[in-house]
Amino acid sequence: MNQQDRDTQVSTALITGASTGIGAVYADRLARRGHNLVLVARNAARMEELAAKLRQETGVRIEVIAADLTKAADLARIEARLRDHRDVGILINNAGAAAPGGFETSDVEAQDNLIKLNVTALTRLGAAVVPRFLAQGQGAIVNIASVVALAPEFPLGVYGATKAYVLAYSQALQVELGARGLYVQAVLPAATRTEIWERSGRDVEEIQGVMEVDELVDAALVGFDRGELITIPPLPDAAQWESFNAARQAMLPNFAQTHAAARYQS
Numbered sequence: 001m002n003q004q005d006r007d008t009q010v011s012t013a014l015i016t017g018a019s020t021g022i023g024a025v026y027a028d029r030l031a032r033r034g035h036n037l038v039l040v041a042r043n044a045a046r047m048e049e050l051a052a053k054l055r056q057e058t059g060v061r062i063e064v065i066a067a068d069l070t071k072a073a074d075l076a077r078i079e080a081r082l083r084d085h086r087d088v089g090i091l092i093n094n095a096g097a098a099a100p101g102g103f104e105t106s107d108v109e110a111q112d113n114l115i116k117l118n119v120t121a122l123t124r125l126g127a128a129v130v131p132r133f134l135a136q137g138q139g140a141i142v143n144i145a146s147v148v149a150l151a152p153e154f155p156l157g158v159y160g161a162t163k164a165y166v167l168a169y170s171q172a173l174q175v176e177l178g179a180r181g182l183y184v185q186a187v188l189p190a191a192t193r194t195e196i197w198e199r200s201g202r203d204v205e206e207i208q209g210v211m212e213v214d215e216l217v218d219a220a221l222v223g224f225d226r227g228e229l230i231t232i233p234p235l236p237d238a239a240q241w242e243s244f245n246a247a248r249q250a251m252l253p254n255f256a257q258t259h260a261a262a263r264y265q266s
Contacts, residue, residue, distance in 0.1 A: 011036050011089065012035060012036040012037065012038060012061075012087040012088045012090070013026075013035045013036075013037055013088070013089070013091075014037075014038040014040065014078075014090070014092065015038070015039055015040065015092040015094060016040045016041065016094050016095035016121070017041055017094040017095035018037075018039035018040055018041045018050070018094070019039070019041035019043040019046035019047045020041075020043070020046060021192075021213055022094050022144060022192065022213055022216065022217060023041065023094040025213050025214055025217040026092050026094065026217055027039060027050060027062075028050075028054060029217055029218070030090070031058040031060045032057075032058055034060065036060045036061040036062065036063075037051075037062045038062075038063045038081065038088060039063070039064050039065070040065050040069075040095070041067070041095070042066060042067070042068050047064045047066070051064050065078065069095050069116075069117055069121035070116040075120075075121055075124060078125060078128075079124055079127075083128040083131075083132065086136070089133075089136075089138065089140065090139070090141075091125060091126070091129050091140070091141045091142070092144075093125060093143045093144060094142075094144045095117060095121060095122075096117060096144060096162075097113070097117050097118065098159045099157065101157060102155045102156065103157045103158070106157050111157070114159060114162060115162060118159070118163070118165075118166065119165050122166060122169070123169065126143075129141070130173075133181065134180050134181065136181070137181040138181045139181065140182075140183040140184070140185070140224075141173070141183070141184050141185070142184075142187060142220075142224065143185070145163045145166040145167045145170065145187060146159075146160075146166075146188055146189060147189065147234065147235075148160040148163050148164075149163040149164040149167040150164075150188070152164075166186065167186050167188070167230075170184050170185070170186035170230075171229065171230075174229050183227065184229065185220075185224055185228060185229060185231060186229065187231045187233070188233075189211065189216050190209065190211065190233075191209060191210045191211065192210065192211050192216050193210050193211070193212055211233065219233035220233060230245075
């Protein structure tokens with residue numbers, strides 16, 4: 001499904017984490033493309049304010065659902081909204097969080113909540129909508145990952161591991177189901193000026209190379225229009241990703257071996 005098909009045949013986008021930051025900018029950009037919206041986040045007041053503005057400026061229909069995706073009952077409501085209604089044709093899995101510190105300093109409850117939001121909720125929402133997308137022969141899922149999915153050297157603990165999952169999940173989903181009309185895009189931002197820093201106890205002003213949210217989303221939408229599977233807005237040289245991915249794929253035929261490699265045999 002090309003960009004024209006996605007814009008003309010798909011009317012509604014459901015965006016998680018839509019009250020601020022990346023999600024709010026996606027809402028603005030997609031509304032201006034003519035998409036109706038379902039906004040999902042914990043902060044209903046912020047979403048209502050955004051919805052009122054976009055309704056007035058664009059005329060699109062906007063539904064606001066207050067939900068905490070780490071809560072099973074709230075997550076189930078959003079799953080049902082995706083599963084039982086045919087209008088949503090684009091899922092923007094943007095809701096996410098970071099936790100302060102690495103593995104040593106972050107408590108296990110904070111790590112568990114991070115996994116619930118960054119991994120479990122994203123996976124369950126995808127599972128809720130994929131069968132309908134396949135039945136309809138079209139649909140798009142945009143998963144917001146991070147460049148730390150490729151950089152375990154960054155001391156971000158479980159956060160980096162969750163984003164590595166998002167990247168692998170997106171790739172596997174596209175490989176398995178892309179030929180049946182599903183389009184999956186993983187977006188890998190680097191540091192972006194959002195509230196995630198404050199919520200994780202870090203000062204964004206102390207970080208070098210922070211991208212503004214508008215620029216990040218606009219670049220991600222260029223990748224969406226091109227049908228990219230992996231979009232890395234801060235990466236200047238696309239050949240670096242292509243070489244990395246080619247090296248990974250070159251290993252695949254060598255994994256099917258009856259015996260351990262000679263270098264592991266005594």
